[in-house]
Amino acid sequence: xxxxxxxxxxxxxxxxxxxxxxxxxxxxxxxxxxxxxxxxxxxxxxxxxxxxxxxxxxxxxxxxxxxxxxxxxxxxxxxxxxxxxxxxxxxxxxxxxxxxxxxxxxxxxxxxxxxxxxxxxxxxxxxxxxxxxxxxxxxxxxxxxxxxxxxxxx
Ligand code: ADP
Ligand code: RBF
Ligand code: MG
Numbered sequence: 001x002x003x004x005x006x007x008x009x010x011x012x013x014x015x016x017x018x019x020x021x022x023x024x025x026x027x028x029x030x031x032x033x034x035x036x037x038x039x040x041x042x043x044x045x046x047x048x049x050x051x052x053x054x055x056x057x058x059x060x061x062x063x064x065x066x067x068x069x070x071x072x073x074x075x076x077x078x079x080x081x082x083x084x085x086x087x088x089x090x091x092x093x094x095x096x097x098x099x100x101x102x103x104x105x106x107x108x109x110x111x112x113x114x115x116x117x118x119x120x121x122x123x124x125x126x127x128x129x130x131x132x133x134x135x136x137x138x139x140x141x142x143x144x145x146x147x148x149x150x151x152x153x154x
Contacts, residue, residue, distance in 0.1 A: 003042040005050065007144045008080065009098040010034040015081060018073070023118050025125075027066065027081035028097050035080050043067065045078070045108050048101035049128035051140045052084055055096050056147035060140035061086060064121075064128040065101055068108040072117050083121075085129055100142045103131055 008030060015029035030038075045068030052063040062085040069075045082099055105124050111117045132140075 003040050004048075004104065005100050005102045005139065005142075006040050006043055007098070007100050007142075008034060008038055009096060009144075010038070012093050012095055012097050014093065015079065016073070016075070020081065020083065023114070023121070025083050025118070025121050027083045028092065030080040030082075030097070032077070035078055039067065039080065045069065047105040047108065047124050049103050049105060049124075049131060050099055050101040050136070051132070051142065051145060052082060052097060052099045053145040054092060054098075056098065056145070058146060060145055062129060062132045063099060064105075064124050065099060066108065071108055071110040072114075083125070085125060098145050100139055100144055102136045102139045103128075 010030045010033070012028040013031045015027065020027035047064060047066055049062075049064045052061045054061070063082050064085070065080060065082045067078070067080050069078055082097060105127055109120065111120065
């Protein structure tokens with residue numbers, strides 16, 4: 001049913017501005033070009049987990065990605081947003097994000113309150129962390145993530 005894994009790369013752009021940071025969960029957004037042209041047609045909206053890299057460099061980073069219309073906010077545009085499971089001191093807008101989505105967690109949902117949305121996302125993060133440490137750890141070596149040959153970039 002889900003055509004996994006699927007892979008995407010693109011520049012990190014500004015999102016809706018209301019901001020995952022407001023929720024305490026920043027998300028690096030892919031551009032409309034990537035959303036409209038690079039997502040395999042068979043991929044349904046929902047929450048996926050997998051591995052990411054920035055600028056083709058190590059280390060591989062655990063991530064969780066939301067694909068869809070964010071029903072809680074009633075967005076009219078589909079978005080693809082990746083939360084990396086680690087703290088960054090600085091923003092990385094403009095950098096190249098690559099992701100390999102290896103597992104599907106759930107469909108996007110609507111919620112009664114922002115607290116419930118945050119709770120659901122925190123649960124997704126814990127499910128992802130565990131799955132990536134256990135059954136899906138080998139995908140962190142996926143060739144798509146790294147420019148190994150180009151030593152000037154490592
Ligand atoms: P926007 O609406 O512009 O996407 P967000 O509030 O979602 O704003 O913040 C996203 C930005 O925060 C990312 O583009 C990135 O530069 C930065 N950021 C910092 N830490 C993380 C993280 N752990 N995961 C994803 N993005 C992060
Ligand atoms: N938005 C929704 O409207 N419904 C969801 O079920 C939902 N789940 C998410 C799960 C994860 C792991 C992440 C990172 C985001 C999710 N979002 C969801 C998107 C969230 O509303 C969005 O990141 C913020 O609005 C900032 O753009
Ligand atoms: Mg965002």
